[in-house]
Amino acid sequence: MTQLFKPELVCPAGTPAGLRTAVDAGADAVYCGFQGPTNARNFPGLNFTVAEMAGAVSYAHDHGAKVLAAINSFPTAGRTELWKEAIDEAVSIGVDAVIVADIGMTQYLSKAHPGQRIHLSVQAGASSPEAINFYCRRFDIKRVVLPRILTVAEIKQVHDEIGCEIEAFVFGNIGMMAEGRCALTNYVTGQSTNMDGVCSPASHVHYEEDEDRNLKTRLGEFAIDCIACGEHAGYPTICKGRYNVSHKQEYYAFEEPVSLNLTRLLPDLMRAGVTALKIEGRQRSRAYVKAVVSAFRQAVDAYSEGGEPDISNLLALTEGSRETQGAFRSKTWR
Amino acid sequence: MRPTLPAMITHRPLSGKARLDDAGARGFARLAPPIPLFALQPLLGHIVTTIAGRHPELIARLGDNCRKRFLIDPHNLPFFLLLQPDPDRPRLKAYGRARDIEHDVHISGTFLTLLRMIDGQSDSDALFFNRDLTITGDTEAVVALRNALDNMDVTLADDVAACFGPLSRPVRAVIDLTFKFASPKP
Numbered sequence: 063m064t065q066l067f068k069p070e071l072v073c074p075a076g077t078p079a080g081l082r083t084a085v086d087a088g089a090d091a092v093y094c095g096f097q098g099p100t101n102a103r104n105f106p107g108l109n110f111t112v113a114e115m116a117g118a119v120s121y122a123h124d125h126g127a128k129v130l131a132a133i134n135s136f137p138t139a140g141r142t143e144l145w146k147e148a149i150d151e152a153v154s155i156g157v158d159a160v161i162v163a164d165i166g167m168t169q170y171l172s173k174a175h176p177g178q179r180i181h182l183s184v185q186a187g188a189s190s191p192e193a194i195n196f197y198c199r200r201f202d203i204k205r206v207v208l209p210r211i212l213t214v215a216e217i218k219q220v221h222d223e224i225g226c227e228i229e230a231f232v233f234g235n236i237g238m239m240a241e242g243r244c245a246l247t248n249y250v251t252g253q254s255t256n257m258d259g260v261c262s263p264a265s266h267v268h269y270e271e272d273e274d275r276n277l278k279t280r281l282g283e284f285a286i287d288c289i290a291c292g293e294h295a296g297y298p299t300i301c302k303g304r305y306n307v308s309h310k311q312e313y314y315a316f317e318e319p320v321s322l323n324l325t326r327l328l329p330d331l332m333r334a335g336v337t338a339l340k341i342e343g344r345q346r347s348r349a350y351v352k353a354v355v356s357a358f359r360q361a362v363d364a365y366s367e368g369g370e371p372d373i374s375n376l377l378a379l380t381e382g383s384r385e386t387q388g389a390f391r392s393k394t395w396r
Numbered sequence: 397m398r399p400t401l402p403a404m405i406t407h408r409p410l411s412g413k414a415r416l417d418d419a420g421a422r423g424f425a426r427l428a429p430p431i432p433l434f435a436l437q438p439l440l441g442h443i444v445t446t447i448a449g450r451h452p453e454l455i456a457r458l459g460d461n462c463r464k465r466f467l468i469d470p471h472n473l474p475f476f477l478l479l480q481p482d483p484d485r486p487r488l489k490a491y492g493r494a495r496d497i498e499h500d501v502h503i504s505g506t507f508l509t510l511l512r513m514i515d516g517q518s519d520s521d522a523l524f525f526n527r528d529l530t531i532t533g534d535t536e537a538v539v540a541l542r543n544a545l546d547n548m549d550v551t552l553a554d555d556v557a558a559c560f561g562p563l564s565r566p567v568r569a570v571i572d573l574t575f576k577f578a579s580p581k582p
């Protein structure tokens with residue numbers, strides 16, 4: 063196999079200890095967010111204070127890694143100050159890039175902090191060259207995180223027609239294929255994935271296990287799945303629930319509990335011109351971060367040097383203990 | 397009229413293996429000789445007070461959830477542990493299984509599963525996906541606890557070992573040996 067361009071490995075961190083774990087495991091860059099609704103992983107006990115983010119930047123830079131601040135939720139009218147403050151804090155701390163989705167916050171970032179590197183979040187849902195080039199021209203974004211709806215061949219086409227780098231997801235949770243536009247959680251709980259930063263807020267999730275170890279999952283007033291004893295579980299999100307619909311019983315009507323795993327497609331993504339490979343999972347533990355980042359570090363290094371890595375050890379960490387290549391291999395993956 | 401999601405599926409039959417594994421663990425707990433819990437209480441109190449004093453950041457991450465009562469249920473041990481990480485009065489007590497304990501969160505798994513989780517060796521989401529870990533009750537509180545514990549550079553198992561003073565190294569060695577011999581062979 064011929065040598066390939068080595069892409070940046072972008073890894074998740076939900077806590078300062080998680081960031082140090084990711085850096086030590088070989089991350090080139092780590093993405094993380096402040097506590098509160100300004101990022102799309104607003105879970106209890108997760109995320110960084112301003113002081114913790116500053117410490118994280120120091121640690122990462124001392125070890126040759128970058129920090130990307132995710133400020134990628136959408137402020138509603140009258141709430142923009144909190145998002146602007148988060149952007150100002152991130153820039154003053156010296157993060158290497160700010161990841162934004164809201165077009166107003168993208169405008170604010172580009173005007174208030176010219177020269178600050180801007181990455182366009184997957185939450186922006188920009189998947190066409192026309193959309194991405196608009197952000198490039200108007201806000202000088204340097205990188206787009208592509209929605210998980212494109213095949214590798216389509217990614218190559220996009221790459222050839224846009225004026226910025228591409229970051230592509232390679233591992234972790236995948237939800238509805240409408241990045242930044244999902245309103246299922248909002249409908250059921252009144253809290254918004256996109257505006258409050260929380261998909262299936264833990265305060266609304268309830269598990270009930272009976273004597274036979276069958277597990278019922280509820281979100282708010284709705285039962286969204288009932289998992290038999292011995293069956294694998296998934297995240298308690300509406301899009302991963304099973305329902306009785308007109309043509310099928312016990313049906314994953316939206317999406318199945320399965321994790322994206324593109325290790326086998328890494329060489330194709332590298333040839334397609336992808337600059338950065340993103341691992342999902344800021345809500346996951348340090349044990350997950352260490353295992354997944356280490357495995358991808360070895361895989362990327364091996365592929366870029368023309369080798370064949372061992373990529374067999376990630377299944378245990380996947381949702382439902384199942385993996386998929388999703389839309390990256392084919393639009394007909396379901 | 398607000399539409400509703402379609403009716404949910406019904407329970408399916410048990411898988412035999414899972415039933416046997418679980419029955420085995422619970423059976424062991426029932427048959428194990430009684431432990432004089434009163435002898436454990438001072439040690440548990442010392443452990444939780446020490447950890448709360450050493451790790452104020454853990455309590456800070458818990459926020460209001462530090463007032464919650466976490467019932468920790470190691471299937472294969474003959475007792476529960478009730479944790480209340482209240483910084484004003486942190487408590488960790490053992491209770492016999494015959495008692496009905498008021499709690500906000502119920503966390504259950506085998507002793508080794510729970511030990512691996514607090515030692516940072518296992519990913520709790522993966523344990524949950526694989527049904528090795530069961531959570532019921534206040535999900536927000538348990539998510540906060542998981543995230544707070546995960547931000548510790550030292551593990552709770554290290555802190556527990558440290559509570560044994562001059563015996564801390566042998567205790568840590570016993571924990572490590574437990575992991576080594578209990579790990580599934582490749």
